[in-house]
Amino acid sequence: MAGITVTRKFQSFVVPSLSAPAPTTETLELSAIDRVPGLRHTVRSLHVFRHRKDDAAATARRDAADAAASRRPAEVIRAALSRALVDYRPFAGRFVGSLYAGEACVECTDEGAWFVEAVADCSLDDVNGLDYPLMVSEEELLPAPEEGVDPTSIPIMMQVTEFSCGGFVVGLVAVHTLADGLGAAQFINAISEFARGLDKLTIAPVWARALIPNPPKLPPGPPPSFESFGFKHFVMDVIFDNIAHVKTEYFQANGQYCSTFDVAIAKVWQARTRAIKYNGDFKVHVCFFANTRHLLTQVLPKDGGFYGNCFYPVTVTATAEDVASGGLLDVIRMIRDGKARLPLEFAKWSTGDVKVDPYQLTFKHNVLFVSDWTRLGFFEVDYGWGVPNHIIPFTYADYMAVAVLGAPPTMNKGTRIMTQCVEEKHLMDFKDEMKAFF
Structure with a gap:
């Protein structure tokens, strides 16, 4: 569909919401699996949420109040992300040290997760519910850091794009070094629980990287080749x-x-x-x-x-x-x-x-x-x-x-x-x- 425009209205780092004085910087060691050099890459995905006009249960979960129901998804998710980063501080931190030397860590600096608010000038129906083949480029719906910033230096980035129908798309970019798929989904579910108004997470996060086996490091093999095959x-x-x-x-x-x-x-x-x-x-x-x-x-x-x-x-x-x-x-x-x-x-x-x-x-x-x-x-x-x-x-x-x-x-x-x-x-x-x- 020609003429579709996605406009990024606001972008910034979202920091943990703290009612108490900010905690001191903490450096956390990664596990032997976290430190696998090949995991230092971003995993990108789009999550499509259609507007459900008749979903009474969803309305009730949004506090059952008219004021709450009128809040924009980007506003709600941004606030929930800030709250979730209190429990998941490493996602607001930065990687330090060398993966290849086996000494990489996460420094809980509270610099924040990158968050983008965007709007599309069409409905999700206009773009076939964002089903294949995509009628909007994924690059327009996925967050990108400011120019010159390495995306693998930021553990998590989110973009919420609101469509004219009331539906929205959440674009996620996560660095595999900090969490596997189950771990990343656990964090995103934590954000969603705070977005629905929960005061306490269903599952409390556990760092515990020292509990993962740490066998003797093997001599490095030949460097992997990255030949482009054009698949x-x-x-x-x-x-x-x-x-x-x-x-x-x-x-x-x-x-x-x-x-x-x-x-x-x-x-x-x-x-x-x-x-x-x-x-x-x-x-x-x-x-x-x-x-x-x-x-x-x-x-x-x-x-x-x-x-x-x-x-x-x-x-x-x-x-x-x-x-x-x-x-x-x-x-x-x-x-x-x-x-x-x-x-x-x-x-x-x-x-x-x-x-x-x-x-x-x-x-x-x-x-x-x-x-x-x-x-x-x-x-x-x-x-x-x-x-x-x-x-x-x-x-x-x-x-x-x-x-x-x-x-x-x-x-x-x-x-x-x-x-x-x-x-x-x-x-x-x-x-x-x-x-x-x-």
Whole structure:
């Protein structure tokens, strides 16, 4: 749609709201996982909230007062962010020290999180609810710091763009060094709880980085290469019935359950391998980042609240022939076998019983990186206007083949698979393979 304008009306750092004298600066040590150099990058996403005229429950959650109901989302979220930074001071701080030397820390300087208020001169309906293909550039809806400021130096940035219909979009940019997906969602949910008027957080934040295993540091391997492959975007929605059909087939064949993640990722890995037509004996890999909080229940707080990086990179390797020529159920079994190895592999890493650092990732054409955004907690965020209709993650880099598992807008049911993993010359074959699975 031509002529759409997004205007940034106000931008500044939001600092913690303190009723008492400001606390002294505190320097907090990061965990061995936080300090992985590859995590010093931003994770960007858009969270779309449509206006719900008939949502009486949402109105009640906004204090049930007419004055409160008339407040703008940007105003409410800005104030809630300031309040949440009191409990989550590291998000208002700055990174100091060198990740590569293993001495990086977070200094709680209270300099604040970057916050942008913006307005769009159209309704969300005018831009198809901000569904694919995007009719507004993500760069207009995502916050950007002032010129000359390194975005990876600010732990969290937010932009709230209000649309003429009353709906709004929250653009988030978070540095992975401070929190993994579950941790970042925990912080955003804290903001939403204060936005709804809660006086106390449901889950109290816990720093506790010293409780994460800290094995002896391995000698660094060769520096990773960052070759740009020109991978193209492709998005596909799969209805729940089709996923359920594959799950039933897998159970009947193996006597075990499989997850939506298993089905979707096996589907992408096989389709990509077939479309690219690697030589049969060529090794192909799929890598996903598995949550390990359940493996640390003896040391992490029983009530939860830990929001640091707590994951392990699980890599599944097979020949291209085995992935391409086998059935989908065979590829699902490979994924599940990889997940089953997680406890042992994480335990070995924790004690230093590895020769190669599993967190030192390799970005090559034959490696597919996957992530699941459906279980992180972002879909439960409610600032007082209801939960998001859909979320658009931008975890893409030119040097990574990626697949992201999400959800279609709420009016649809099923699973959304967002990919950037094949070049233009393979895109049509990849689409055909994806659509032929069901």
